[in-house]
Amino acid sequence: MLVIRNFEEYKSYLGKEIGVSKWHKIDQHQINKFADATLDHQWIHVDKERAEKEGPFSATIAHGYLTLSLIPYLWKQIADVQNIKMEINYGIEQFKFGQAVVVDSEVQLKAKLKSIVNLRGTTKVIIEATLIIKDHAKPAYTGDVIFLYHFI
Template sequence: MVIINNFEEYQLYVGKELGQSNWHTIDQNQINRFADATLDHQWIHVDEERAAKAEPFKSTIAHGYLTLSLIPHLWKQIADVRNIKMEINYGIENFKFGQAVLVNNEVQLKAKLKSIVNLRGTVKVVIEAILDIKDQKKPAYTGDVIFLYHFA
């Protein structure tokens, strides 16, 4: 895990890999809870029997937005940004889904610091995020995550 105490330390990582999270298994219970929370009960996510018979996956798949919603949790396993008054999820850009995440797949977030700028006390950070699927060549997605930090 990378420990970052201030803007100057953060700057040292521009263009560098920050690390990777632990592997996280997305099980059917998590998919069902996400479906309930988002009111997205499309059968490909929640109907295990029907999905088992359907091409091309032969199983349920995680919602794409479920995999995106894991970013804050997985990011905390990569970087410990300290001495902040506030951290804000500011945005996501250029995200592309490369491959579906099947039920019980394990996923891992990889992060690289693309840019950092101090905007009069608010630090804007752009992280290149890649969500890998264990034993798969193509990632679930790639894109940029933007955080705003207010250091103490």
């Protein structure tokens, strides 16, 4: 895991891959819990028998927003940003879903520092995020995640 202690250390990774997370398996239990939390019980996500018979993937798939919601968890495996008073999830931009994540697939986040600026003491970073699906050439998604940091 990369340790970042200040703005200058962060800036030294501009244009570079910061790292990749560990693999995370998305199982049916996690999909069902997400469906309950978001009230999105579409059959393609939660009805195993129907998905196997009628679905295009012959199995249930993770919600796209479930895969997006993994970003903070997976990001913390890539970088430990220290000496901060606060970290804010500021936004996401230009996300494209490229491939469905079938139940029991393993995914990992790849992160590249696309941009970093100091806005009067607030560090704004744009991370190019790619969610890789194990044993698949095409990623689940790509897009930009924006974080704000207030370094001490």
